[in-house]
Amino acid sequence: MKSNEDTRLLSFFKGFGKQSILAPLFKLLEALFDLLVPLVVADIINNGIAAGDADYILKKSMVLIMLGVIGLACSLTAQWFAAQAALGVSCAMRLSLFAHIQYLDFSQIDALGGSTLITRLTSDINQVQSGVNMFLRLFLRSPFIVFGSVIMAFTIDKRVAMVFLAAVPVLLVIVFGIMVITNPMYRKTQNQLDRVLGLTRENLTGVRVVRAFRHEEQEVSQFKDENNRLTSSQLKVGRVSALMNPLTYAVVNLALIAILSAGAKQVNSGILLSGDVYALVNYMSQILVELVKMANTIVLTSKALACAGRVQSILKLKPEMTFPETSPEEKGDCSIAFKNVSLAYENAEGESLSGINFSVRKGETLGIIGGTGSGKSSVVNLIPRFYDPTAGTVELFGNNASSYPQSDLHKKVKIVMQRAMLFSGTIRSNLLWGNDSATDDELWQALETAQAAEFVRSRPKGLDDIVEQGGRNLSGGQRQRLTIARALVGKPEILILDDSASALDYATDASLRKAIAALPGDMTTVIVSQRTSSLQHADKILVLEDGRQAGLGTHQQLLATCRVYKEIYDSQFQRGVKE
16 A cells, blocks of 8 residues: 655645636636626616616516526536535545555554544545635635626726725725634634544543443533633634624725715716616625625635645655565574564653563464553564564564565464454455455354354354444454454464453353364464463463563463462462363
C-alpha cells in the first residue's frame, strides 16, 4: 500500500474539472438574467403602466416569465454539476484518508486517537463537501451580481449610482472583516468538538466499567464540562457571525434611503422616471441578498478550509517505518530472538519494556506470563513489527525483523489479539481474512484445530452463517475460537495467541493447545496467558514484571528459581485451579 503523495485540496478535484467549471458558468448565466429583470420591470412601469398599455404590459410580463424559466433551468443545471463535483471531491478525500490511515504506523494511530480519525473521516469531510458545493455555486455569482448591479446603476443614473460606490466597499469590509475574525475561531471549535467526541467514544466503549464502578455522575459531570466549553466556543463565534446580518442590513437600508432621496429629486427634475428609481432600489436589494449569500458562503468556505486543513494534517503524516522490497534468506533454526530489547511508547513517561532477551527455535512453544501491565502484549506486538523497539533488536529467522517486506512479515506471523474482533459478514468471509484463496477443506481444518467446528456445524448455514458487526451475535468463547481459526487458515510460521483463550474453559483450552501442537510442520507458537496451566507444557516460559524480564525457563525451572512465577502458580493453585 502506498500513501497518497499529493494531499492538497485541489488534487481531489481531479476528474471533476468539467463539473467544477460548468457549475459556476451556469450560475453566471442565471445571474445575468437576474440583472435584466429590474430593467424589464422599469420598462413596464415607465412605458406600460404610465401609458395604460395592457398589451405592452402583457408582452413584457411574458419576457419576465421567460427570464425566470431560463434562470431556473440554469440554476438547476448549476446545482447538478456542483453537487456532482462536491460529492466526488468528498468521496475521493474520504477514500484517500481511509487508505492513508491503513498505511500509518500503530504508534501514529495511537497518538492521533480513534475519535480524531473518525471526526476527520465523517464530520470534517462532510463540511468540506458542503463548502465545495456552496463555493462552486456562489463564488462567481455573488460578486458578479454585486458589481453588475453597480454597473447597471451607472447606466441608469451616474449621480444616484455614487451611493452604490459608497455602500459596496463598506459592505465588503464588514463581510471580510468578520470572516478574518471567525476563521481561527472555527478551527478552535472543531478541536473542542474532537475532545467531546473522544470523551463520548470512551464512555460508550467503557459503559460497563462506568456502571460497575458507579461513576455515572462523574462521567456526566466531565462530559458536561467539555460540552459547556464547546457550547461557549460556538456561542462566541456565533455572536461574531451574527453581526453580519444587522450590519449589512443597516448599511443597505441607509443606502436605500439615500437612493430614494436622490432619486425623488431626479424624478421631480424630469431626469429620471419612477421605473428607473424602482430599478435602482431593486439593484440595491439584489446587492444585499447577494452579500448575505456571499457572507454565508465565506463562513461555510472558511469552515470547509479549516476542516480540509485538519484532513491534510493527517494525510501529510509520513509513516516512520520503512520496509524493503525483498525478503532475506533465513539463517539457522531460530525463529524469534530478542536481543536486549527495550520499548517506549510515544509520549510515555517511561519504558514499557526494558532489557528483554530470549530466543525460540522453530517448532517450539514460548509461553509469556506476568501481571497486568507487565508488558506481555508489548512483547508480542514487536514480533510482527507493529512497533519498532527503541533499543536492541528483534530477529525473525536469523534476520532483523525490519529486513522483511510488510506483506511477507504478516504472512509469516499471525497474531490473535486479546480482543476478539470479527467483522460483519459471514463466518466464511471472516476466516478468509487469513487466506483469501483457502478452500472449504482448509477452513474446516482450521476450525477443527481451533475447537470451533462443532458450533459452526450447528449454525443454520454453517460457514455461510451471518456474523454481525464485532461478532455480537456470538459468545465470547465463540469469537475467540473463530479468530484463532482465522489465523490458522493463513498457515503461519509463527502463531501468536495474545491471551486469546481467556474466555475458554480449561478443557477447551487444553484441547486447543493439544491440537495446535499436533499440527504438521515446525510452526513456532507464542502463547500469552494468565494461567500457568496453559503454559506449563511450553518449551520456554518468559516471565515479565513491570516491563522487565523476571525469568526464563521451563515450568519446573521457574518454580525453583523465579519468585514471580511461583507466586502466580501458588495463587492459582490455592484457589483450586487445576494444573
